[in-house]
Amino acid sequence: MELNKAAWVAAALALGIGGLFAHGQIPAGDAASRQVLKTAAVEYLYPEQVTVAAGKASDVTLHFRVAEGLHINSHTPKDEFLIPTTFSIPDGVGVRLEQASYPAGEDFTLPADPTTRLSVYTREFTIQARIVASPGNHLLEGKLHYQACNSNACMPPKTIPVAIDVIGK
Amino acid sequence: MKRNTIVLGIVFFILAIFAWVGWANWEYRKQASERLLASSAHGQLVPGQAAEGSEGVPVFNSPLKGKLAPDFTLEDLSGNKVSLANYKGKAVLINFWATWCGPCKIETPWLVELRNQYASKGFEILGVSTDDLDRDNPKTLAKDKAEIAKSAQQLGINYPVLIDGATLDKPYGGPDGLDAMPTSFFVDRNGKVVAAELGLTSKDDIEGNIKKALGE
Numbered sequence: 214m215e216l217n218k219a220a221w222v223a224a225a226l227a228l229g230i231g232g233l234f235a236h237g238q239i240p241a242g243d244a245a246s247r248q249v250l251k252t253a254a255v256e257y258l259y260p261e262q263v264t265v266a267a268g269k270a271s272d273v274t275l276h277f278r279v280a281e282g283l284h285i286n287s288h289t290p291k292d293e294f295l296i297p298t299t300f301s302i303p304d305g306v307g308v309r310l311e312q313a314s315y316p317a318g319e320d321f322t323l324p325a326d327p328t329t330r331l332s333v334y335t336r337e338f339t340i341q342a343r344i345v346a347s348p349g350n351h352l353l354e355g356k357l358h359y360q361a362c363n364s365n366a367c368m369p370p371k372t373i374p375v376a377i378d379v380i381g382k
Numbered sequence: 383m384k385r386n387t388i389v390l391g392i393v394f395f396i397l398a399i400f401a402w403v404g405w406a407n408w409e410y411r412k413q414a415s416e417r418l419l420a421s422s423a424h425g426q427l428v429p430g431q432a433a434e435g436s437e438g439v440p441v442f443n444s445p446l447k448g449k450l451a452p453d454f455t456l457e458d459l460s461g462n463k464v465s466l467a468n469y470k471g472k473a474v475l476i477n478f479w480a481t482w483c484g485p486c487k488i489e490t491p492w493l494v495e496l497r498n499q500y501a502s503k504g505f506e507i508l509g510v511s512t513d514d515l516d517r518d519n520p521k522t523l524a525k526d527k528a529e530i531a532k533s534a535q536q537l538g539i540n541y542p543v544l545i546d547g548a549t550l551d552k553p554y555g556g557p558d559g560l561d562a563m564p565t566s567f568f569v570d571r572n573g574k575v576v577a578a579e580l581g582l583t584s585k586d587d588i589e590g591n592i593k594k595a596l597g598e
Contacts, residue, residue: 294481294533325582326488360482366562366581367483369512 254283254361254368257375258337267348267381270311275300275340275375277357284333285359287318291332296360296370300340307351308379314341324364346381353377442580444567445556451476451569452553456510456544459531464508464544466569473500473595474569475507475588478547478554481533482513483563485582490537492585496592497541503596504571509539510547512563568595 258276265271279285286295302310316339318332342355355375361368446452451474455465466474477493479486490509497507511530516522527545534543551559554567568577568591577591 292484294529295484296482323484323488323582325485329484331484362484364582365485366564367480367485368562369480369560370482370514 253373254280254371255285255357255359255373256280257357257373260377262378262380264380264382265344265346267346270343270345273342273344273377275342275355275377276337277334277340278337279335279361281336283361283363284321284331284335285361287332287334288315289318289332291330295331296358298334298357298359300342300355300357300375302342302344302353302355306353307349307381308344308346308353310342310355311345312343314343316340344379346379348381351379351381353379442565442578444575444578444580446554446567446575447578449575450573451567451575452550454550454553456546456549458542458544459527459534464542466508466573469506469508470573471571472504472506473571473592473597475505475592475595476510476554476567476569477507478510478512478550478560478563478565480512480563481529486564487537489564489582489585489588490539492588494538494540496585496589500592500596505592505596507541509534509541509543510550511543511545512547512551512560513545514548515546566591568592570595570597 256278258278260273260275263271263273265273285298288297288299290297298315300310300313300315302308316334318334321331321333321335322329323331340357353376355377356372357375358370358372360370451466453466455463458464466476475493479490493507493509497505511534513526513530515526530543530545547560554560554565562580564579564582566579566588567575568579570576576594579587579591
């Protein structure tokens with residue numbers, strides 16, 4: 214009977230230890246590799262779907278997030294060579310961009326050059342898009358063009374899709 | 383008694399299977415991790431502090447270090463063809479920059495000073511612009527070139543500025559290309575890459591690598 218108990222205890226231990234193994238360990242290299250994974254500098258958050266009055270101008274607030282530690286130029290950067298953040302909608306998709314309103318950038322200085330002030334977006338920001346949709350469902354793919362940097366280096370300019378299902382009623 | 387032996391046998395069998403699964407899982411993850419690290423060894427701009435060195439500089443492990451710098455021929459701002467091979471016997475700093483790159487503007491004055499300081503020892507800088515060029519539209523192309531020239535002039539660049547650096551994306555940046563500016567490669571007199579930097583470092587770091595390229 215005692216041995217019977219011991220067998221069951223051993224079985225429970227085996228399952229427990231096995232569970233730990235099967236859960237998998239993350240080697241140090243894996244954690245390090247995650248750090249060098251390419252991360253999109255800007256991510257479109259929402260809305261995924263909007264319903265607007267067909268043929269009438271409607272305001273839609275688009276939410277974006279800049280990755281931690283990075284910044285992108287605002288729509289009105291302070292240097293002529295810096296690339297502004299812009300939102301656009303391609304022609305002929307049933308939805309027209311009448312106007313895009315951008316937030317003011319926040320002042321930012323690079324630690325190595327405290328005298329130069331940049332106008333940037335960090336963390337979450339929104340763009341107010343005034344759109345006019347024709348009747349029907351439109352799977353819209355807008356475009357956000359930006360150029361991202363951190364304090365030491367800059368990534369090449371990039372355009373990301375802004376996918377929204379626009380329903381014109 | 384016999385039943386207990388069977389139970390214990392099964393227990394140890396299960397334990398062995400779990401141990402084997404755990405080991406196999408760990409090995410698989412380890413190999414996947416190594417593959418990922420190897421594929422990203424060309425250096426990338428990574429958000430956050432985790433991937434950065436102690437001074438906030440992105441880690442850059444260029445696979446070109448210790449190898450011959452890939453040769454290239456690019457146009458300068460006057461339309462002259464310039465090849466890396468023209469500089470054989472000299473130490474060369476290949477500096478990838480762009481007009482839209484803020485940190486590049488901080489380091490450029492350092493480069494100008496260092497070029498003045500070490501030119502007599504056989505040192506040259508090639509400033510390779512990675513700005514986009516519209517080759518299909520002559521008018522836009524002329525405007526693109528004028529912008530680069532204007533920026534170079536504003537920065538006081540006194541070394542050759544080469545354009546269309548995007549064509550060197552793969553040879554110098556690996557499979558994913560050059561991900562961030564500024565990126566610099568220090569080439570010794572024998573054409574070998576002795577050091578590489580990604581992102582803004584310091585004038586002292588750059589000077590140290592120039593000396594390395596000069597063999598000092």
